[in-house]
Amino acid sequence: MLKSGRICMRAAVCRNFNQPLQIEEVFLAPPEEGEVRVRLSACAICHSDITYMDGGWGGTLPMVLGHEAAGEVAEIGAGVRNLAVGDHVLVTLIRSCGHCADCERGEPYICGTAFPIDDNSRLTSVDGEIIVQGLRTGAFAEEVVVDQSQLVVIPKNLPMDAASLLSCGVITGLGAVVNTAEVGYGASVIVIGCGGVGLNAVQGAALVNAEPVIAMDLVEKKLEAARDFGATHVINPLANDAIQQARDLTNGRGADYVFVAAGSPKAFEQGLDLLAPAGTLVIVGMPPTGQKIAVEAGNIAGASQKILGSKMGSTRLRVDIPKLVALYENGRLKLDELITGRYLLEEINHAIDEVRADKALRNVIIFGKTS
Numbered sequence: 001m002l003k004s005g006r007i008c009m010r011a012a013v014c015r016n017f018n019q020p021l022q023i024e025e026v027f028l029a030p031p032e033e034g035e036v037r038v039r040l041s042a043c044a045i046c047h048s049d050i051t052y053m054d055g056g057w058g059g060t061l062p063m064v065l066g067h068e069a070a071g072e073v074a075e076i077g078a079g080v081r082n083l084a085v086g087d088h089v090l091v092t093l094i095r096s097c098g099h100c101a102d103c104e105r106g107e108p109y110i111c112g113t114a115f116p117i118d119d120n121s122r123l124t125s126v127d128g129e130i131i132v133q134g135l136r137t138g139a140f141a142e143e144v145v146v147d148q149s150q151l152v153v154i155p156k157n158l159p160m161d162a163a164s165l166l167s168c169g170v171i172t173g174l175g176a177v178v179n180t181a182e183v184g185y186g187a188s189v190i191v192i193g194c195g196g197v198g199l200n201a202v203q204g205a206a207l208v209n210a211e212p213v214i215a216m217d218l219v220e221k222k223l224e225a226a227r228d229f230g231a232t233h234v235i236n237p238l239a240n241d242a243i244q245q246a247r248d249l250t251n252g253r254g255a256d257y258v259f260v261a262a263g264s265p266k267a268f269e270q271g272l273d274l275l276a277p278a279g280t281l282v283i284v285g286m287p288p289t290g291q292k293i294a295v296e297a298g299n300i301a302g303a304s305q306k307i308l309g310s311k312m313g314s315t316r317l318r319v320d321i322p323k324l325v326a327l328y329e330n331g332r333l334k335l336d337e338l339i340t341g342r343y344l345l346e347e348i349n350h351a352i353d354e355v356r357a358d359k360a361l362r363n364v365i366i367f368g369k370t371s
Helices: 047-053 160-167 169-180 197-205 222-227 242-247 264-275 296-300 317-329 345-356
Strands: 007-013 022-028 035-044 068-076 090-091 123-125 129-132 145-146 152-153 189-192 213-216 234-235 255-258 275-283 306-309 339-343 360-368
Touching: 007 345, 022 145, 035 090, 035 160, 035 189, 047 169, 047 222, 047 345, 068 306, 090 160, 129 275, 152 317, 160 169, 160 242, 160 317, 160 360, 169 197, 169 345, 189 197, 189 264, 197 213, 197 222, 197 255, 213 222, 213 242, 222 234, 234 242, 242 264, 264 275, 306 317, 345 360
Parallel strands: 189 213, 189 255, 213 234, 255 275, 275 306, 339 360
Antiparallel strands: 007 022, 022 123, 035 068, 035 145, 035 360, 068 090, 090 152, 123 129
């Protein structure tokens, strides 16, 4: 640690859109009031990171991405409560103040309160250049400084690589089913897109005993994985009779719930075609900025259908994470099965390319030696 309290560490920096990340030494400032420094053990690669890398959502560069992480508390700032040095924690992008209208309503995942760290990144280059903490986190790095509300304490015997998946992919997919849509026993469910988030929507539907649970994806290996995660049926949407297959499996009605976990406008439009009267379409995947879908509004009103957006699975971290940890410990939640590969930080671009090419469900960056 330098005299200023700054940490010198390695990070994967995005300096240009549509270009590989660069491994650099950077400085991390110490935590200020209400903030915590976490020494990371693992960070999973999410498609949101890739969308940012590709310029799909714009943003200011340079930037360190990564937001699906787990590690150990290394330092706490003034005013931090319920966290101590040495605690094992999840690091998430969900930042909440606890007192705005959204938080008071029980929706901390859409808290709009501005935090000092928003305009004062704790990351700088060795030349003093400000580096943005992408997705409020910046976890493609050996350590992070984040607001205390972004952390959840987890058991010390929980494997860090598996735990990191709880920070985004699992809560986003499973939470869309359980929290956002509140799917009930026996409801019919279709999930379009079976990457890390979609598989967790499948897993969530299976956990609440939905029937049938139909998974749709263009990649056969992902459909095989969907079966392992609880899908009762799988369909390739490119099949000429894909919509008819889905209707045949839902007594000709379509599904009570359709979860679109792919960031494709075509997938959203197909989802509407698969929806039963009074059914609910849940938008889980986030397409690049500017992409729109064509909706026949009269048909939706006439069929009394609903469209819901689901951000981070409507997750309340301190309520939902302990439940998910318990499910994992009892063998009822698949986490390890989501991990395709484990990579060191210097291998991150290869790990990202594997995810981009649909060759991996979730690749995880391990800070230290891979096993």
